[in-house]
Amino acid sequence: MSAIAQAHRERRLPKQQLAILAICRFAEPLASTSLFPYLPEMIRSFSIPESEVGKWAGLAAAMFSLCQACMGIPWGRFSDLYGRKTAILLGLTSTMFTSLLWGFSTSLPMAIVARSLAGAGNGNVGIIRTVVAEMVPFKELQPRAFSIMPLVWNVGSIFGPTIGGALANPLGVKPGEVIENPSLFQRFPYALPNLVSACFFAIGITNGLLFLEETLETKKGKRDYGRVVGEKITGLLKSHVLKVEEILHLRSSSSAREETETEPLLKPQDDEEAAPNDEPAKSTSPPPGLREIMTPQSALNLLVYFGLAMHTMAFDQLLPVYMSYPSINLGDPQDITPPSRNSSPLKFAGGFSLDHFRIGLISTCYGICGMLIQFFVFPPVARRLGVLYCLKWCACVFPLAYFAMPFTALLPTQKAQIAVGFAVMMLKCVCGIFAYPCSTILITNSASSLRVLGTLNGIATSVAAIGRAAGPALGGSVFSYGVKRGFVIAPWWAMSFVAVLAAIPVFWLKEGEGFGGDEGDSDGEGGDGDERETAATDGRVREVGKSGSADGPSDLRLQEHEDEANDEVGGLLTRTNTASSAGIVDAGSASGLAPGSRRGSQSQTLSRKNSRGMRRTSIPIGMGGRPISRRYSSNLGQSLGSAGSYNER
Template identity: 50%
Template sequence: MVKVDKPTQRLPKQQLLILAVCRFAEPVAMTSVYPYLPEMIQSFHVPNDKVARWAGLMSAVFSLSQCLTGIAWGRASDRFGRKPIILLALTCTMVSSVLFGFSKNLVWAFITRSLQGLSNGNVGIIRTAVAELVPQRELQPLAFSIMPLVWNIGSIFGPSFGGSLVHPVERYPRIFGNFKLLENYPFALPNLLISLLFLCGISAGFLFLRETLEEKKSRRDYGLLVGKLVIAPCTRKKPRARAYSTDESDPFLRGTSSEMSSPIVGSEIKPPKQTPGWSQVFSRQSNINLAVYTLLAMHSVAFDQLLPIFMHYPVQSIPDPDVHLPLKFAGGFGIDSNRIGLLFTVYGVFGMLVQFFIFPTFARRFGVLNCLKACTVIFPMVYIATPFTALLPTDSSRQGVMMVLMLIKGFCGIFAFPCSTILLTNSAASLKVLGTLNGVATSVSAIGRATGPALAGGTFTAGVDIGYLIIPWWTLALVGAIGAIPVWSLVEMEGFSSGQDDEDEEGEEDLEDEDDAKATGVPSTAAHSRHSSTAACSDDVFVDDETPPESAGLSRATSRTSLGVPRRHSLHLHRVASPIGMGPGIVPAGARRYSSDLGATRSGLGAGGTSYY
């Protein structure tokens, strides 16, 4: 018996990079709206004191619309495959974003913003694709940190991109002075240029993204064929030599065997396909994870949206008669949007660095669940301390302490969301329901993202009216404390790689060859040789010298799992080729013949067979 060492697990970097390219345009499009949204609403002849209200409602409409279609996008990806649904969602988001830029009234803006939410279904689908690409728990922290990293990068560029390109005719008359269209639609240019990013993502996904849904991998993918033709002049990949198995137990013709020979791996009959039910989606651990994820989105997003309003609110002096420390005060920082933007830029860059360099190491060392528990405990403490920064005496001290609190909160947020995503992914009953589960997560978290800012804004207004600015922040602290309770009922489950320890993983290049063979219908030499060697190894059944032939046959039958895959035993035997008709000296005395693959062998010695002694 030849012992085969398990290859080192590798991250599918190319496919994750393609998913990142597909994902990048969405955060840029979503966050580019923030700088000019109040100005756009003012252009619709809305009074200044009503702008904040309509801006909040427009954000809520986006999240609520996303909630309505999150499950539908997930179910569609489970049925039709991840790749086509990702490309469709990207196309719909691109079109609705362009239409939003051409808004001329409040009704049109609300309709197109709602369409953006309805078509924004890639959050859960891409998360599902990452889970299917990387089922190994050891690699999940790094893999699941890539998409949040892309979102953070897009969130840094999006606001500056959108804020600098509105009113292009007035700001850049030499370049856009003759464009009448941009003069009539001053908010269209950012969305038109962002559509180019969408086209890049759609093109990359169509040409190079491989299907990750197991049931659809064998479908012919014409996009991959075109992608191979596109990159063929730029690559010099050496052709692989065809490898043959030298095992005498292999039949001469692939896929055939005699009645007494061992079943060939890969020839077993697959059970009929069963559509998973909702009971598999909503398991106990999945339900707890959904509750944790929703409450996390609720208070975390509300904090980020309330913070600029708090920092822009006028300063209240301590000697003011309406101030009664330590709880009754209603002042902010009184700083302008440029300073607030600088603080949030530092906040975003810090989050990006933590996401990529710190989170994977910490999650592997301390465990995903332990990191999530620690973060949920810290969140309420940060929220409780935030309003008291307004009582510091100088601008530099207020902004400095606030920056520290923002970085702590950002650190916890960077850890909490990927950890929650990993736990939710591993709680799925099977990969068949993972797309639906992530669609449900997108929908319920959208409810949290809609209600959180609305709750924070309403309590902020009420707190300012009665002189207690601590009310909105302590409300968020209460929500954070409630969200921390179900975390302690979570269990860090094994995920989908626990049953794959005996599978052969030859590295990223061989996996790509095999996927190409499935998607394009062209046989892969490497995959064929790997299948042959696997079949040869799996045909060995080891019994001791004293086992009678009848027992050997029984052992052979019972050593196979319900799926027809052999289970390797630890008992050792020597195996020799025993062609029919060969006399003493070739086959050792006492050898028992357990295989009779009749037909010519590759050595040309007549009918084949295998004996063990």
Template identity: 45%
Template sequence: MVKEAKRAPQLPKQQLLILAVCRFAEPVAMTSVYPYIPEMIQSFNVRDDQVAKWAGLMSAVFSLSQCLTGIAWGRASDRFGRKPIILLALTCTMISSVMFGFSKSLVWAFITRSMQGLSNGNVGIIRTAVAELVPQRELQPRAFSVMPLVWNIGSIFGPSFGGSLVHPVERYPQLFGKIKVLEKFPFALPNMLISVIFLFGITSGFLFLHETLEERKSRPDYGLMLGKLLSAPCTRQRRRRRTWSSNEEEDPFLSGNSSEMSSPVTKPGVNVPPKQPRWADVFSRQSNINLLVYTFLAMHSVAYDQLLPIFMHYPVQSSKDPQVHLPWKFAGGFGIDSNRIGLLFTVYGVFGMLIQFFVFPTFARKYGVLNCLRACVLTFPLIYVATPFTALLPTDASRQGVMMGLMLIKCFCGIFAFPCSTILLTNSAASLKVLGTLNGVATSISAIGRAAGPALAGATFTAGVDIGYVVISWWTLAVVGIIGAVPVWSLVEMEGFGAIEDEDDDEDDELDDSDVFAAPTEPEPKTSALQSSGTHARKVSVATAPFEDVIGDESPSDSRQLTPATSRGSRDPSRRASLQLSRVASPIGLGPGVVPAGARRYSSDLGATRSGMGVGGTSYY
């Protein structure tokens, strides 16, 4: 028998694209608030020197709220499926984002921002769906770069929306001058436009997104049915491909309704319940270290991104000011408005998109995700230390130019660090059954870092400018980055889930080879005499009649065992034991009880007729 060449695994591009469409609205909504949050807080009659503190607290409220529901979203996706929870979270985030745009007081802004955090549970769920779609380790850098790529594309549009569309009545009187609602709520327009993007993502997910949770795949999906109906006139009718289950032993050789003959025969009275994952399976040693690394990474990286607009919006302080004592004591910013800040963040996002798409997959495959992560965590503190000194440059162009360079370096490191950490965390999971819960835990724990980071940065920035040392906040982030780099050196690259599947495929190929049914070491005669008990038995030479039935007792001489050449030395002993095959009779058309207990009937369903009669075959157990 000639082995068929194994096809190289390929990315499920269509489903990854649908997940990207569903994900796109969230980064747009999250990053759109960066440019105008300082102006929004100022509109609530907050003093300029208190803006950074309240902005940090607002970001902390969002992350703490996300922490409260991260595990709940993950466990809900493990129970009800990835698709319905993704769509529910998108809907809730859309509603809360629109409500945030209509804020008229600081209290209402905090409430709606908290609602955004409570409903933002898609980070871990989409990450889990990607892991279930692409378990192969060699494809993970490309697959896990898709969602960060979407974030970077969203970070291009988000700051543009937020920076240019606030105060629309004042900026664009010809278009919006007569709309009283926008005059009363000057920060509502960006969120109203973003809600359209949310609706597009929700609709696309409902119509075309497939469920990735194994236990929910077999359930009817009316959204997919409607999507096929709507897209049928626009697409060519393709031959329907059969979807094989993960357990090959449960599949008949040909498609069709299964029958009693094609179902496995189990021992009477034996009921094996499915094994429920335990919390100990979620919190393995490598998973715990990865969670710690991810939390510190989110803490200082997100805090840096959210402190930058405040620093850029803060008034310029002249180097000739008597309160300035270089090189350490100064408390100035850039003094630019939200429109300019939005433009800088747009360039920031474009650069990140290019790095994510063209550079990251190649580097990650060549140097390894762990090595890339280690290089990035060593670079972050250097960027944080250098950032405040850009305010000392003499002109606006020099300040913004040097700052743009530092932002691009930080963007490069962030583009590498987060996907690498995600891949390492995913591969550290004990099984796919706990992956949704693990990513939910990661969302919740990292939310603590995302809450503590901006709150700490905002508080230290306010305290620093009060005493004249703006470097305090940035150097605090540098210290956090150094602490977060320590556990990275304890990480180990795990094999992930794709390696297990590949090993099983190799074992199946070995079983398909003809040497599996090779004759045993001792030669067997083609026929034997009748036994004294009267039972007819006929031993068959495999070389001449490999598929003839054998009737007789289950003696050791009747079994066909794998030779050492066909078994892998590294294979688990239980696996080798399960590959010891014994041929038994399997007459067709008879009810349960004929086939011995524990045997499995492999049937093509050719004889599954109403009369119960069919075609014979051979069973192995």
């Protein structure tokens, strides 16, 4: 097998673990998006005036993000200390209980406290991003891997609004209505969607406890009792399946082959290797300092991420309030300032006048389209154009979508308003689908080393949470201020202005090379353009530079082609195994020919491959213990190794 084919074969996504992680993640977007369709109606049920609904809805969303911002870094540190899996499971458990508290809220203060606790008790956004980075160390696979969790969010955003719109207030209780001997859902009309969300949280927690692997390097050797139980359950189920197959005569292999298939494919070499190591590996390196964590590019990426989170979250939170607000032609005479059309083309106040069920349907269609774009459009486009180029285009389009959105209320019919409004929503949807994973990849690859990744992602979570807190709070307040004075354009144009400011630093970003220098790179591996390699020819070892070769032009081209696929490690997310390298060199020297004999070009190529073992061999984190020597593509969007390795999202 050629070196390039070997590299392609080994560079694969860990699909099973990514699927398990996706199941753990699924309940969070389901719970988060299920509240949007009924949020304005729920705020009204607390006896809040129509003109103040936007402000309090924004405050509820802001408190969640603000508390998440305060706890993002502590959660990142916690995951670095106690493990990613532990932090993820604790976050899921906390969110499950706080979502129930939100659903059973009977007053505005209780609802805001519930959202605050939900934000403080979950730092999974940054932690899951770190887990994905540790599972998938290869840059050419990162567009696929880092788009999985946003894809899960889009799938959750399909079912979440449907659950919220269909199950909220199932008995049609009106705000302020007094009912004698009320039933459970008459007393708590918004509890049912959150009970359904809690069931999905329970599934995610159980799945993660039994099957999710720990990716933190210092915790990998510790015995995981949850996985032990999960393996026993899996083995029991497999044995029952085999028995059923035998009864139904569905197994066509011979009994000898059946016995072979029951044995593990890879047997341990000795008892020491087979026994689990209950003692966690101890890290001797000091904790990274702020200077190591916050490189100039990391700081710039975090600034971009803050602006992106601020204006996109403001749009998402304000949209259901805007769609539920009475339209210009259907003003509410009881409102202090009813929606009105003025002679000024910019002075108008009105929305779509939709109920929570139709808002849920629109949000569901929005999520379906987003999932299709995430699944089929984003990975090939990002791979072809590069993540930085895609992010620049998105940053330029966001302000246009926000600028146009309020004018949809001026259309003469509700159908026209919904159709054109949905088109503007899709424009923003496409930009959001591209911008978030692209920004995430740029932040991840701006890290100076692997050991700062958890903390950097914790900071990114906090920074984004501050943006998600500021966006809805300002958007909701400006919306309430604007509609009182007849200017519904005020919050949308404010978001457009913020998006313009957020687009400016994007043009100073650079694509990082990934995680270099994790173990110290004293030999300059991957960074020296004058790297030299050895080749055994005519019974002696000679040095061959990249700029020339004594074997002729054809051998030089072949050598350079192989060098591109195998030699330079670059910014690979790795740990180094020098013992394996030494073993390869010894094996190569032991198989050499006698002095004076000549090799053909094929033998010379093989000798070059063996001699490359003199360099340190890299083992990608999370990809097993076999030594691999390869190079990251310097362009994340254009890579030879990404062919045929499509996973989710």
